[in-house]
Amino acid sequence: MIAATLALLLALPLLVWTAAIFDRIGTGRGATVLGPLRSGAALLLRPNTPTEAPDRLNRLLAPGWYLALALVGLSVVPLAPGIVASDLSTGLVLWGACEALTVVVVFLHGWSPNAPLPLIGAYRYVAIGLPAMLLSMFVLIGAALPAQSLSVLAVVEAQRDLWNVVRQPLGLPLFMALGLAITLRGPFDYADGAELAGGTSAEESGPALAMWQFARAAMLVAFSGMAATAFLGGHLGPVLPGPLWLLLKTLAVMAATVAAGRFFARMPPARMLTLLWVVLLPLSFANLALVGVTVLP
Amino acid sequence: MTNVLFLAFSALAIWSGWRVFRVDSMVRASFQLMVSFIAVGLIAVLLAAPYIGIATIFMMAVEMMVMALFMVMFMMNPAGLNPMMMVHQHRFSIAAGIVAFGGLVLAVLLSDLPSQPVPEGADVVRALGHELLGPSMLIFETAGVTLLATMIGAVVLSARSGRYGDSDAGSVPPGLTPGGEPAGRKPENGGGHHHHHHGGH
Amino acid sequence: MSLLSALARGAEIPIFAATGTRGLALVERLARRPGLRLVASPRHARVLLVAGAVDAAHQRALERLHAQVPPPRGTVWWQAPPLFARGETVAGDDPLPAIRRAAMANDPDQRPDVPPHPWQGMGPHGQGGTGMMGGNPHGRPMAMTAEDIRDGLALDAYTARFGPFLPMLPPGLVMDLTLQGDVIVSAHVASPPFDQGPEGDRPAPCAARMLRLMGIGPRAARARGALLALSKGSGTRRRLSAWLRGEEVTETPEPLPDALPGLEWAEAVLWLASFPPSRLRAACMQGQAA
Numbered sequence: 001m002i003a004a005t006l007a008l009l010l011a012l013p014l015l016v017w018t019a020a021i022f023d024r025i026g027t028g029r030g031a032t033v034l035g036p037l038r039s040g041a042a043l044l045l046r047p048n049t050p051t052e053a054p055d056r057l058n059r060l061l062a063p064g065w066y067l068a069l070a071l072v073g074l075s076v077v078p079l080a081p082g083i084v085a086s087d088l089s090t091g092l093v094l095w096g097a098c099e100a101l102t103v104v105v106v107f108l109h110g111w112s113p114n115a116p117l118p119l120i121g122a123y124r125y126v127a128i129g130l131p132a133m134l135l136s137m138f139v140l141i142g143a144a145l146p147a148q149s150l151s152v153l154a155v156v157e158a159q160r161d162l163w164n165v166v167r168q169p170l171g172l173p174l175f176m177a178l179g180l181a182i183t184l185r186g187p188f189d190y191a192d193g194a195e196l197a198g199g200t201s202a203e204e205s206g207p208a209l210a211m212w213q214f215a216r217a218a219m220l221v222a223f224s225g226m227a228a229t230a231f232l233g234g235h236l237g238p239v240l241p242g243p244l245w246l247l248l249k250t251l252a253v254m255a256a257t258v259a260a261g262r263f264f265a266r267m268p269p270a271r272m273l274t275l276l277w278v279v280l281l282p283l284s285f286a287n288l289a290l291v292g293v294t295v296l297p
Numbered sequence: 298m299t300n301v302l303f304l305a306f307s308a309l310a311i312w313s314g315w316r317v318f319r320v321d322s323m324v325r326a327s328f329q330l331m332v333s334f335i336a337v338g339l340i341a342v343l344l345a346a347p348y349i350g351i352a353t354i355f356m357m358a359v360e361m362m363v364m365a366l367f368m369v370m371f372m373m374n375p376a377g378l379n380p381m382m383m384v385h386q387h388r389f390s391i392a393a394g395i396v397a398f399g400g401l402v403l404a405v406l407l408s409d410l411p412s413q414p415v416p417e418g419a420d421v422v423r424a425l426g427h428e429l430l431g432p433s434m435l436i437f438e439t440a441g442v443t444l445l446a447t448m449i450g451a452v453v454l455s456a457r458s459g460r461y462g463d464s465d466a467g468s469v470p471p472g473l474t475p476g477g478e479p480a481g482r483k484p485e486n487g488g489g490h491h492h493h494h495h496g497g498h
Numbered sequence: 499m500s501l502l503s504a505l506a507r508g509a510e511i512p513i514f515a516a517t518g519t520r521g522l523a524l525v526e527r528l529a530r531r532p533g534l535r536l537v538a539s540p541r542h543a544r545v546l547l548v549a550g551a552v553d554a555a556h557q558r559a560l561e562r563l564h565a566q567v568p569p570p571r572g573t574v575w576w577q578a579p580p581l582f583a584r585g586e587t588v589a590g591d592d593p594l595p596a597i598r599r600a601a602m603a604n605d606p607d608q609r610p611d612v613p614p615h616p617w618q619g620m621g622p623h624g625q626g627g628t629g630m631m632g633g634n635p636h637g638r639p640m641a642m643t644a645e646d647i648r649d650g651l652a653l654d655a656y657t658a659r660f661g662p663f664l665p666m667l668p669p670g671l672v673m674d675l676t677l678q679g680d681v682i683v684s685a686h687v688a689s690p691p692f693d694q695g696p697e698g699d700r701p702a703p704c705a706a707r708m709l710r711l712m713g714i715g716p717r718a719a720r721a722r723g724a725l726l727a728l729s730k731g732s733g734t735r736r737r738l739s740a741w742l743r744g745e746e747v748t749e750t751p752e753p754l755p756d757a758l759p760g761l762e763w764a765e766a767v768l769w770l771a772s773f774p775p776s777r778l779r780a781a782c783m784q785g786q787a788a
Contacts, residue, residue, distance in 0.1 A: 027715075029510065030532040041505035042512075042544075047568050049541050052613060055325070089422050093351045100358035104331070107362060111324060111369075116658060119369075120680045120763060126366055130359060150348065150422055186713055187727075195666045195711045195767045198539035205541040205568045265712040265724035268764040269680075370653050370679065371643065457648075 004085040007243075008074055012218060018251065019217040022258045040214075046206040055112040062109035063208060066215035069105060073098040074222040076152050077229050080242040084153060091152035092140050095226055099136060102182045102219065103129040106191050109212070110200035121199030124269045125191035129181050131276040132188065136178035138284040139171040142291040143230040156234040165231040167294065170287040172231045174280060179223040179257050183216055186261025190269060224253040303343055310336035318390075323368035331361035345415040348422050510535045511601045514543035516563055517669035518578050521550025522775065523697040526706070534597060538665050540566040545600045546585070547593065549576045555689070556662050556670070557581045563663055565609045572600025582608050646678055647760055653678045662689060666711055666767045668778055669694075673754070680763040685755050690782035691775060699774035705741035708771045729765060737772040750777045753785040 020036030029035065051059075073095055075085035088094055103126055110122025144150050146167060147158035155164075165172045181188035192199040201212060228234060228249035235242030267275070313332040320326050334357035341350030415421065429437055457463055461470045469479040511534045515525045528547075529536060537543050546567050552560055560581055564573060573585025576593045584605045588596045644655040661672035670692030676683040698704075706716040712724055721742050728735045737747045751757060751773050758766050770778065 028530050028532075029535065031508075031510070034505075034508070035510070038505050038509035041502045042509035044502055045506050046544070049568050055322075088347060088351075089420075090347045090351055093348060093355065097351050097355040097358065100355050100362075104328070104358050104362050107365070108328070116656065116677075120677075123366065123369070123679055124764075126362055130362070133359075189713060193764075194538055194713060195764050197665050198537075198542065201542075202539040203541055209542065262714060263723070265709070265714050265727040266764075267712075267727040268729055268762060268768065270762060270765075271727070271729050371651075 001085060001087060004079050004083050005075065007079060008071075008085055012071070012074070012221065015221040015250070016214060016217040019220045019254055019258075022255055023217075026262065040210055043205075043210040043213075044207050046209075048206045048208050049203060051113045051115055051203050054114045055108075058108045059112035060208075062105055062112060063211035063215050065105045066102065066109070066212065067218055069098045069102050070215060070218035070222040073219070074225055077222075077225040077246070078153050078156055078234060079246060080235050081157075082153070087153070088151065090150045092144055092150045092155070092230075095152075096133070096137050096140065098222075099133045099178065099182055103133065106184070106200060110191060113203040115203045117196045117198075117202045118200045121191045121193065121196045121202075125184075125200070127269060128188060128190050128272055128276070131273070131281065132178045132181040135174050135276070135280055135284050138281075138288050139168065139174050140230060142168045142171055142288045145291050145295045152229060155230055156236065159233040159236060163231065163233045168287050168291045170283055172227065174284050174287065175227050175231065176253075176257055176260060177280065179220070179227065179253075180261055183220040183223060183257070185220075185257070187264040187266045187272070189261075189266060190272075193266060220254060220257065221250070224250045224257065227253045299343055303340060306336045306340045306343070309333075310340070324365045327361045327365035327368060330364075331357055334361070345419070345421055346425075348425055511545055511597060512537045512543045513545045513547050513597065514540040514563075514567065515547045515549055515665075516552070516560060516663040517692070518548060518550030518552040519670075519692045520695045520698070521548075521576075521578075521669065521692070522694050522703065522707075523700075524549040524576060526703045528593075529706075531594065533594070541568060543567050543571075545572045545574060545597055547574050547576060547597065548578045548580075549593075550669075550692070551578045552581060552692075554581065556672075559662050559672075561608045564605070565607060565611075569607070570604035572597075572603035573605055574600045584608055644676075644678065644683070646681075647683055648681070655683060659688065666771075668770055668775055671770075671778075671782065675758075677763070682758045682761055682763070682766055685758040687754050687782050687785055690786060691779045693779060694775040696776075699746060699776050701741040701744050701746055704747075704771075704774060705738060708738055708741070708768065711768060711771055728768065732761075732765070732769055734765075734769055734772045747772075747774050748777070749773065751781045753781060755785065 017036060020040075021032055024032045024035055031038065072086075076088065076091035076094055078084040084091075086094070106125050106129065107122045110118040110120075110125070143155050143164050146164070147154040149155070177188070180186050184192050190199075192201050196202065201209060204212065225246070228246060232249045232253070233245075234249070235246045237245035240248075266272075310333045313329045313336065316329045317326045317333070320329060335354050338350040338353035338357070341347075341353060344350075471480065472478050473480050510532070513528070513534050514537055515521075515528070517525055525536070525547075528534065540546065540563055544567070546564055548560065564571070564582075564584065574593055574596045575585060575587040576596075577589060578587070580587055585600055585603070586596050642655070643652040645651070646653050655676050655678050657674065657676045659672060659674050661667055662670045667673075668691040670689065671687070672689035674686045674688055676685075702716070705721070709716050709721060709724055712727060714721075714724060725735050725739055725742075728738065733749070737749065740747050751769075757769070761769060773781075
């Protein structure tokens, strides 16, 4: 447990840097590898912006809480058979709690500056984030059924003969929809979008903004690790050592998520709500029913 | 160690529960309540009920988020950052709260509470699952169907398409005779316009 | 600290572009230049770039924008006469050297650093008068609930002036909007958008601006999904597909106070962005003359 925690904490900054590199590939901004470090350093040297009558505590702490939720979510991912930072018998439910609290944290981030555009971003995000979270819960239940356990270790062990992405083909795409939502990216970026001039981050600058962007990338790492574990078999794989397989699968999911974020356009919120409740949630129910039927005998 | 954690979480739950009534904004009150529930959920994890504890945290986060959102929508105080007085009838509530607390403390101290430590390595989640689908199935299935009926009812009541037309156009039923008065009960005059004035606060 | 400064020296410069008359075409040229990045909020910027002439009526707004860029800040006036004595002017086609110099500069404040409204608290909870409903807390009227225009609920209404340099609205457009959540309840045009000339109506940059509001870049394959993402009925889809085919759009919008109420913020912003700047300006000026 201690070893896994240390390994995760040491690997996190490097993986966050990799996520930032993925974000830059294809945008034509150049300086792909050192660019994130340079922009981050420049941001850290800028001052924090005060607003009039904000909620000081939440304004100060929201990026820290976002990072903490990313770390707690990452802690349930097993690095090797038996090596996991938090050995809970209900790891999947803990991941769900992290997703729910992420919606709360993004709302607080937008509510605390006491400004209109951040607040609108916060409202809209809650309306979209809550149903997106329901999607992920149904597909994760589908991942727990073959394992007959809510523990993430058991979910990985149950994939020794067949990966969950084959057992429930809709599972990984639906889970990636949630990943886009909790990392505030692309078609689900209702919190920090361009049509709100930066949304919940509009009134933020300097170290607070740098911390928020770092936490966003850390949440992407946590989400990719969870998706790789629940659907792609985690640390299972033939020749290479377990943690290396996990790393490769996490990077693959990260790249796919970033690409999906750039590929799909962001709909107006009312349309996205209709899509979520009328199309995606019934699909996730059907997905769960299918898994249940195949696992039953 | 467990005792220390239990005392810490209990203190957090009581303190944040008290803060619900002392903060000056609806959003802060909702989230202080959430913190209180999170502390109680963590106590449940200490009591070897990990699923119940973490599911409590999960559900309370969602519920308090929705409550905070409704507060911001309907209160005459957008974003909840204008300082306002959040409580009504303070003296009566403080007295009732102290009496209830005293009563509960007496009940806890004077009753004979069981002492059944859960054995190490017991598969509590499996036991919970068997309980839900075995002896307690009737309760949970009934609750589930009731919740579903409530959700459908809420959606039907708030949907724009009423039974006889759009609900914001009145959705009145057709007349009993062709071209006659609409059938059914007519609402009182000004039935839809309630202004809640929290005057005098 | 020195490692940070060494790293930061090579970073790309974040710029907030305040677009003036005929400035949209100028700003589009900067969108893909390496070494600088156009940001959505002045708080994220290091340099304030005023591209295109801004008339004196908006001087106050421009000064406020300058104050919102966190210090140390620099200012560059690109093909724009300076409205206040900060930063340097660039008359030619390449503002990059001036931007680099501005990124090292440290403009003093243009506006005094005082709160915008005087404190008028009297009641025990900071509100402006006695009791809950009285007076002007922090100098602003107490928000009251108002009927939702789409159904019978009573929701909080928020009235404010939006514009002229908001990045998602047409540059120069100043509107007094009443919002309930993100639904526009009433709109009143206080000032029409700036004239962008004929190059402002070209299909490719107009489509790129709209797609940027939807979070994707202007490549054809992705743009197919963008058409499906827009809601039907307001003609936004039709106009975007015309731009993506390379045709100019010649529709004139109906007056904004009639078209905007009932739209959500994202839909309203996309609707405004789907009209060529010259037509939108014509409709707003007609509305003002009427």
